[in-house]
Amino acid sequence: RxxxxxxxxxxxxxxxxxxxxxxxxxxxxxxxxxxxxxxxxxxxxxxxxxxxxxxxxxxxxxxxxxxxxxxxxxxxxxxxxxxxxxxxxxKGDGIANPYVVDTAHHSMEPINQNECNSPTLEHEAHEVQDERFENLCMVQNMPEYLIDFELERAFEFIMNSPLGSEHWTFDDSIRCEHSPICIWG
DNA sequence: AACATTTGACCGTA
DNA sequence: TACGGTCAAATGTT
Incomplete structure (x- = not known):
């Protein structure tokens, strides 16, 4: 069993x-x-x-x-x-990390504060300099000490994913409670 | 009915 | 043998 x-x-x-x-x-x-x-x-x-x-x-x-x-x-x-x-x-929701979003496959516009019960909402993730991460955005309030670690992890995850880029495809029907951007205030 | 959670039992480890 | 991680039957939810 x-x-x-x-x-x-x-x-x-x-x-x-x-x-x-x-x-x-x-x-x-x-x-x-x-x-x-x-x-x-x-x-x-x-x-x-x-x-x-x-x-x-x-x-x-x-x-x-x-x-x-x-x-x-x-x-x-x-x-x-x-x-x-x-x-x-x-391969489920395609979100590999609670803090990092693949912007190449996920637009951020579906997020609507009225549908989101998290205390704060972050629309403006900041850009990352390293070109390996050019398609990734981070949630702004991500703890400082986790940033490098989480980015490396996200990058490694994409590179090592046996499923390829499809693993990162985001479905338009993803609701805001499934969006990593909504989660952390 | 199928699926999710609760909760004490069970069990490995230090 | 105390602690904490997991099981699984009972219970709750959809």
């Missing part, structure tokens, strides 16, 4: 592809299925475990964990720690 191919799935040895803090961990461009929740030692909040929604069908090994931080003080905005493990090998 294996949900996923055990050969493809080894969370312990999977690369840890980023830990970051988000305001609203609801959407990051991929669809996930929750498979567990634990209270971690003496933390105030539980940690939730997700795997890629395509794990069952395509054996995609990507997982993530989400945990609200025990932020002290200023209680208005909750902060979440989102950790990603493993690369997406599925």
């Amino acid at each position: 294996n949900l996923i191919d055990p050969l493809d799935y080894d969370r312990k040895n999977a690369e840890h592809t980023g830990s970051t803090v988000a305001q609203a961990p609801h959407n990051d461009g991929h669809q996930w299925r929750k498979y567990g929740q634990k209270w971690i030692s003496r933390a105030k909040h539980s940690r939730s475990y997700y795997r890629c929604a395509n794990s069952k069908v395509q054996g995609c090994p990507a997982t993530k964990t989400v945990q609200q931080m025990d932020s002290s003080g200023n209680g208005t905005s909750k902060l979440f720690n989102v950790d990603y493990y493993g690369q997406h090998t599925c």
